[in-house]
Amino acid sequence: MTNALEIHELCKTYRNxxxxxxxxxxxxxxxxxxxxxxxxxxxxxxxxxxxSSLVNKSSGxxxxxxxxxxxxxxxxxxxxxLVPQEFNFNQFEPTIEIxxxxxxxxxxxxxxxxxxxxxxxxxxGLWEKRNEIGRELSGGMKRxxxxxxxxxxxxxxxxxxxxxxxxxIEIRRSMWKFLxxxxxxxxxxxxxxxxxxxxxxxxxxxxxxxxxxxxxxTAMKTLLAKLHVETFILNTELNLQNKLENxxxxxxxxxxxIDDLTFEVEISKQYSLNKLFAELDKRNIEVSSLRSKxxxxxxxxxxxxxxxxx
Amino acid sequence: xNIQQQFTAFKTIVIKEVLRFARIWVQTVVPPVITTGLxxxxxxxxxxxxxxxxxxxxxxxxxxxxxxxxxxxNNSYANVVASFYMSKFSHFxxxxxxxxxxxxxxxxxxxxxxVARGLTVGAVVALISMFFTEINIYSYFVLFxxxxxxxxxxxxxxxxxxxxxxxxxxxxIIPTFVLIPLTYLGxxxxxxxxxxxxxxxxxxxNPILYMVNAMRYGMLGVSDINLFTAFSxxxxxxxxxxxxxxFLLNTGKGIRS
Numbered sequence: 001m002t003n004a005l006e007i008h009e010l011c012k013t014y015r016n017x018x019x020x021x022x023x024x025x026x027x028x029x030x031x032x033x034x035x036x037x038x039x040x041x042x043x044x045x046x047x048x049x050x051x052s053s054l055v056n057k058s059s060g061x062x063x064x065x066x067x068x069x070x071x072x073x074x075x076x077x078x079x080x081x082l083v084p085q086e087f088n089f090n091q092f093e094p095t096i097e098i099x100x101x102x103x104x105x106x107x108x109x110x111x112x113x114x115x116x117x118x119x120x121x122x123x124x125g126l127w128e129k130r131n132e133i134g135r136e137l138s139g140g141m142k143r144x145x146x147x148x149x150x151x152x153x154x155x156x157x158x159x160x161x162x163x164x165x166x167x168x169i170e171i172r173r174s175m176w177k178f179l180x181x182x183x184x185x186x187x188x189x190x191x192x193x194x195x196x197x198x199x200x201x202x203x204x205x206x207x208x209x210x211x212x213x214x215x216x217x218t219a220m221k222t223l224l225a226k227l228h229v230e231t232f233i234l235n236t237e238l239n240l241q242n243k244l245e246n247x248x249x250x251x252x253x254x255x256x257x258i259d260d261l262t263f264e265v266e267i268s269k270q271y272s273l274n275k276l277f278a279e280l281d282k283r284n285i286e287v288s289s290l291r292s293k294x295x296x297x298x299x300x301x302x303x304x305x306x307x308x309x310x
Numbered sequence: 311x312n313i314q315q316q317f318t319a320f321k322t323i324v325i326k327e328v329l330r331f332a333r334i335w336v337q338t339v340v341p342p343v344i345t346t347g348l349x350x351x352x353x354x355x356x357x358x359x360x361x362x363x364x365x366x367x368x369x370x371x372x373x374x375x376x377x378x379x380x381x382x383x384n385n386s387y388a389n390v391v392a393s394f395y396m397s398k399f400s401h402f403x404x405x406x407x408x409x410x411x412x413x414x415x416x417x418x419x420x421x422x423x424x425v426a427r428g429l430t431v432g433a434v435v436a437l438i439s440m441f442f443t444e445i446n447i448y449s450y451f452v453l454f455x456x457x458x459x460x461x462x463x464x465x466x467x468x469x470x471x472x473x474x475x476x477x478x479x480x481x482x483i484i485p486t487f488v489l490i491p492l493t494y495l496g497x498x499x500x501x502x503x504x505x506x507x508x509x510x511x512x513x514x515x516n517p518i519l520y521m522v523n524a525m526r527y528g529m530l531g532v533s534d535i536n537l538f539t540a541f542s543x544x545x546x547x548x549x550x551x552x553x554x555x556x557f558l559l560n561t562g563k564g565i566r567s
Contacts, residue, residue: 054567056566077409080408087401101326106315106410110322
């Protein structure tokens with residue numbers, strides 16, 4: 001089956017001499033939910049800009065559903081829906097017109113465009129705001145408007161560049177649900193985000209880009225399996241007193257007391273949580289709550305980027 | 311995109327552009343009407359009544375074609391330069407750039423928006439002129455073709471200005487330092503035969519002179535310039551500027567990194 005997106009040796013040097021991409025290679029399968037992660041300035045937005053024809057590449061090759069950007073640009077563009085990082089709609093136009101006009105640019109008749117605009121604005125909770133001009137919408141509404149606009153021509157690949165930046169958690173979660181729905185319906189999604197729990201929760205495959213090259217490109221499960229240790233914070237109801245002093249962990253498990261009611265446990269993949277709780281039970285330590293110290297993907301991300309930067 | 315889809319895309323830009331200037335008609339249509347009304351009162355009536363006829367026509371009759379065309383020139387230019395620059399500045403030009411719409415449709419759509427505003431304001435100015443004189447039309451074909459071609463030409467000019475502009479100041483520099491002087495020196499208020507020979511030759515380098523004279527021919531049947539020469543020059547400019555606009559969009563000048 002043709003890949004939804006293929007990128008070969010993509011390079012970009014801006015006019016000021018800055019080399020943003022130095023040979024990016026990437027493949028995204030049809031129907032995938034793909035995360036493109038990287039620190040600020042790594043080259044994510046440049047890559048997306050080239051795929052969506054907003055940035056001229058210096059060299060390399062990009063194909064969208066088999067259509068080469070160099071030879072079949074129009075066909076390639078018709079497969080893509082883009083939700084950029086910055087708000088890029090006319091702030092003085094009514095919400096529905098922004099969506100309908102976008103459909104028009106793809107050659108969709110006005111009648112069909114209104115029907116689709118209604119469908120997507122309703123799904124994204126913006127139908128009540130359809131006659132309000134862009135600048136009167138809240139930040140979260142503007143982000144959702146850009147998603148509706150990107151979907152109005154029903155693209156087969158939806159590219160979202162930090163779609164949930166600055167959006168409150170409730171709206172973020174409703175956007176996640178919506179994106180999962182359209183992915184389940186067959187739309188390939190490529191997502192960049194700085195919220196790594198977002199990537200972990202949504203994406204099947206992941207690529208990490210740093211200094212203009214892809215340093216990791218694999219399935220999310222495979223990547224997470226690389227995590228050797230995980231750290232948990234445990235809380236107790238009763239004072240720990242000196243219960244931990246004689247036991248500061250064992251092989252594959254290390255313990256650090258934080259205060260009288262809290263301690264931190266770092267366990268390796270080989271050390272099971274059951275074993276940990278058995279040890280705690282032995283010492284009459286009753287755990288009232290437990291949480292992961294940091295996001296698992298975040299730990300890996302920091303590790304990989306730091307390793308690459310050395 | 312097939313032909314029907316292309317037509318839909320083109321229609322979308324035109325509707326958007328027409329609605330844009332129609333929504334803000336107090337800023338786009340009223341000011342030129344007031345300005346040209348003042349020209350008719352001051353130059354046409356107050357000063358013109360003291361002047362002798364030119365080419366057999368009263369001074370008011372002589373300047374009406376040029377003043378209508380001036381309104382068309384300024385407004386078609388202003389519409390495209392403001393609209394396209396705004397879309398670039400606010401990045402909503404990207405809505406079109408990511409779509410499969412061919413670049414020639416983007417240029418044509420913006421140009422037709424400029425032509426629509428130029429013709430709207432030109433028609434209103436023509437109506438205002440009827441309060442001061444009787445409108446004569448010598449050749450409908452010449453009149454309408456020169457008005458439309460001029461509006462196209464200056465819409466293309468506005469497009470190029472917008473592509474190169476990096477700030478709001480840049481979209482007023484060309485109108486202030488190039489367009490207005492060329493318009494005033496383009497024979498709107500005088501016949502070049504009234505100028506010394508040297509300045510007559512210099513005036514022939516001003517493209518607006520050809521448009522104003524062709525317009526005057528269309529309304530009055532008199533012109534300082536041969537009509538074929540005038541149309542040839544206008545069409546040459548239109549074709550050249552259209553090609554240049556396409557080149558700018560294809561290379562992404564000012565809009566793609």
